[in-house]
Every structure is written in structure tokens, then in C-alpha cells.
Amino acid sequence: MKALLSALRRLGRGYSDDAGPISALGLLLVGLVAIALGLKGIWLDASWDTPAWWHVVPLLVGCAGNAVRKSHPAITLGLAVPAFVADAAIGGSLALLLVLFDGIYSAERFGSERLRRVVRFGAGVVVAGVVIAAVLGGLSFQTTAGLTLQIAAMLLIPVWWAMDVRHRSELAEAATARAELEAARAAEQARAQDAERRGAVQAERSRMARELHDSVAGDVSALVIRAGAALAAPPGPADRESLAAVRENGLHALAELRTMIDVLAAEGENEPVAPVLTEDGADLLARFDGTTLDGVPPGALAPLSPVVDRAGYRILQEALTNAARHGAAGTAAVCLSRENGHVRLEVSNAVEHGERGTGLGVTSMTERAHAVGGRVTIDEGAGTWTVAARLPTAEVIR
Structure with missing residues (x-):
């Protein structure tokens, strides 16, 4: 039973949002079956029997309008109403009642605000007109109330259904928009965090480059200068002094490098103290x-x-x-x-x-x-x- 109800709900959602061609074909088939079963003569006395195929002509007109129910709902309603009136004139049928129902639904579901106001006003005028006509015609209170409820249900149920579907669709679209906005914000935040991380890494690399340059370059430069001076001068006792200076500068450069390595490897309080x-x-x-x-x-x-x-x-x-x-x-x-x-x-x-x-x-x-x-x-x-x-x-x- 749950599976059947779920399938019916999916079918109803699919039909309610269909662009037109499939729903028009489905409506035509249902209407033909209803006419074939003899579900006609619902508005006039059954003694006035009309050929069944007479009802097929307004059914085809109404279904043709249903084919553009989403893109041009005004055309759908504009064809459904005269088709329903023409069908009612020859006795009426359940098929054209369904066509009118779908025309009102399409206008309320897919139409502009102006078209929706026209549909609601028209439905109210028809219901009020039926009540007035019944009272003036001398019908009993029970008959008037029953007729009024039937007409109101025929005209207002599709309006209510379309309003409910449209409201749910708007909520779903708003939720989707919010989700997309949140996703965009998350992506932007991730990009900002990535840029901040890359900036921090680049800043740290620049700082490390400065530290290495400042701590080692001086000793290496002095080492090169000493070595160059020793090579330029003729051999003599000064060689030992130059070599000693080269060794001293080399040892200091190694010490500075070791300090930098310790700084990079150390954590927290174990970080070595830089010279001041x-x-x-x-x-x-x-x-x-x-x-x-x-x-x-x-x-x-x-x-x-x-x-x-x-x-x-x-x-x-x-x-x-x-x-x-x-x-x-x-x-x-x-x-x-x-x-x-x-x-x-x-x-x-x-x-x-x-x-x-x-x-x-x-x-x-x-x-x-x-x-x-x-x-x-x-x-x-x-x-x-x-x-x-x-x-x-x-x-x-x-």
C-alpha cells in the first residue's frame, strides 16, 4: 500500500509539473475512455441522448490547448472554457470536466499574477451567479447548497491544488538557492583560506630566506674574500693566518646554519635563541x-x-x-x-x-x-x- 501511494504521489507530481505534451496525451486518453464508457449527459436531461463522438470534438480542442499548459497557460484556459461550454450544451461529459479542471489548474500554477487574479475572480463570479440563479429559480435551500458546493469544488479545488504545488515549488527553489549560496560561500571561504595559507607559506619562505642570507652570507663573503686575498698574494707566512681566518669564518657559517636548522626543527620552548x-x-x-x-x-x-x-x-x-x-x-x-x-x-x-x-x-x-x-x-x-x-x-x- 505504501508503495502504491508513493507511486501515485510521484505520478501526481510528474503530471502537475509537466510542460504539456505528455499531460495532453494522457488527458485525451482518459477523456476518450470516459466517453466510451458513457460518462456523458451530466448537465442535461439524460432523455436528450447525443452521439458520443460529438463530445470528442470539444475534447480534442481542450487537449490541444493543454499541450502548451506550461508555456502559454492563458491559451490552455482560453480553449478549455469554450470547449467545456460547447460540451455542456450537448449534455456535458466527465472528459470536458477534467479538461476544465486542468485548464484552471494550469492558469493558477503556471500563469502570471494577473492571470491568476482573473481566474480567482472568474471562479468567484460563477459561484455567486449559480447561487443567485438558484435562489431566483425557486430551488430549495438543500438543492441550492448542494449545487453551490458542486460548482465551488469544480472551480476552486484546482485553484487550491495549484497554489499548494506552486508554494511547495517556491520553497524547494528557495532551499536550492540557499544551498547553492552556502556552497558558493563555502567555496569562497575555502579559496580565501587557501590564499591565506599560501600567503603565510610565502611569507615564511621569505623570512627564512632573509634569515639564511643574513646569518650565512656575511661569513661566506668574508671566507671568499680571505681566500681570494691568499691566492692573490705570493706564498709566505701570511698563508697560515689567511687559512685560519677562512677556517674561523667557515666554522661560524656552519654554526649559523646549524642554528637555522635547529630553529626550523625545534618546537615551542626548545627553539634556539637568535643573536641580538x-x-x-x-x-x-x-x-x-x-x-x-x-x-x-x-x-x-x-x-x-x-x-x-x-x-x-x-x-x-x-x-x-x-x-x-x-x-x-x-x-x-x-x-x-x-x-x-x-x-x-x-x-x-x-x-x-x-x-x-x-x-x-x-x-x-x-x-x-x-x-x-x-x-x-x-x-x-x-x-x-x-x-x-x-x-x-x-x-x-x-
Whole structure:
């Protein structure tokens, strides 16, 4: 029984939403069967018997209109009403009653708001007219009530059915639209999260590149410079000193690499501490031979926020690396000072052959200073290359 009811419901939904051709054919077949069974003469006295095929003609007209019930419901109703009237004039039949029923349903289900208002108004006028005619004709109250209920059911049931189906369809469409909107929002959120993740990965890669450049490039550059000087000079006692310097810079580069690897591999509190200006700046200056210091020693710049302290160390390291790589040997001069809530760090050196460092190092220094609310300026004049950094003693969030 449940399977039968479910099948009937599916059939009803399929018929109610059909575009026309299938429903028109089904209506025609049902109408022909009804006429063949003699279900006619329902409006006039059965004593006036008409040939059955007379009812087929209005049935064909009504079914022809039913073929466009979804695309042109006004045509469907416009053909169903005169076909029903013509059929009623020759006695009426159940087949044309079904045609009228479907015409009213199609107009209410698929028609415009204006057409629906016309259908409802027309149905109300017909019901009211039947009541008035019955009263004026002297029919009894019971007969009038029964006739009124029959006409109202014939005209208003298809209107109610179509309104219910349309309401359910609108709810289903709204639910589908909401589901599509939620899916689109979820997809957009996933794209935003993916873009954020890729941005974070790229930012982390850039940070790692800066750290590797700042921590290792200086030692490798000094190593190359020492090795080049040893190769350029004639063999002698100075070779051992050069080799010792190369070994020292190589060991320091390896230590920096090991620190970076530990930083990447460590988690939480086990992460190694990066070098800072106030504690490790003096050792950094000692590694670059011939560097002179003016102003205060690095330790006198304390206290600094940890972020600014690390940024100052990396900026000083990169500036000294550029001086060793591009400047004249033994001409690097460092000036450190602290005043009015800022630290000033300046590294200058004589430039050979007009060389200047414009690679990743300058960009790295600029970005590090900007990240803590400071700035870096580069100046070249009279054969001197100067890097000047001004950093706040406390990090400025940008």
C-alpha cells in the first residue's frame, strides 16, 4: 500500500509539473475512455441522448490547448472554457470536466499574477451567479447548497491544488538557492583560506630566506674574500693566518646554519635563541677586521625590545657584510647611538670601482627596519657607501 501511494504521489507530481505534451496525451486518453464508457449527459436531461463522438470534438480542442499548459497557460484556459461550454450544451461529459479542471489548474500554477487574479475572480463570479440563479429559480435551500458546493469544488479545488504545488515549488527553489549560496560561500571561504595559507607559506619562505642570507652570507663573503686575498698574494707566512681566518669564518657559517636548522626543527620552548645586537654585537664587530667603532658599544644600547634587538643585529651584520664584499678593505666604520627613544646604527665604508650592493641584502635591511617601525637609508657620495638605520627602542606595530 505504501508503495502504491508513493507511486501515485510521484505520478501526481510528474503530471502537475509537466510542460504539456505528455499531460495532453494522457488527458485525451482518459477523456476518450470516459466517453466510451458513457460518462456523458451530466448537465442535461439524460432523455436528450447525443452521439458520443460529438463530445470528442470539444475534447480534442481542450487537449490541444493543454499541450502548451506550461508555456502559454492563458491559451490552455482560453480553449478549455469554450470547449467545456460547447460540451455542456450537448449534455456535458466527465472528459470536458477534467479538461476544465486542468485548464484552471494550469492558469493558477503556471500563469502570471494577473492571470491568476482573473481566474480567482472568474471562479468567484460563477459561484455567486449559480447561487443567485438558484435562489431566483425557486430551488430549495438543500438543492441550492448542494449545487453551490458542486460548482465551488469544480472551480476552486484546482485553484487550491495549484497554489499548494506552486508554494511547495517556491520553497524547494528557495532551499536550492540557499544551498547553492552556502556552497558558493563555502567555496569562497575555502579559496580565501587557501590564499591565506599560501600567503603565510610565502611569507615564511621569505623570512627564512632573509634569515639564511643574513646569518650565512656575511661569513661566506668574508671566507671568499680571505681566500681570494691568499691566492692573490705570493706564498709566505701570511698563508697560515689567511687559512685560519677562512677556517674561523667557515666554522661560524656552519654554526649559523646549524642554528637555522635547529630553529626550523625545534618546537615551542626548545627553539634556539637568535643573536641580538646588545649581547652579540661586539662579537660581530670583532669578526670583521679593520672595523672601527664610534659612539657607544652595542651593549650600551640596552634595553631594547627583543624584536628590535634581533633586527638591529641582522641589519648591522648585513651592512658589515656589504662593506667587506664591496668596500675597500679596512675602511668600515660603525657608529652606534641611542637618543629620544630611538637607536641609530650607521655603517660607512669606502667603495672600490663604484661597486654598490643592491641585491637581497639592501631589501632585507629595509624590510627588517620597516617591520619594527624603523627605516633604513642608503647614501653614496664622495666614494663612500653609508647605511643608516633608525630603529625605535620598542617595536611599533604596523
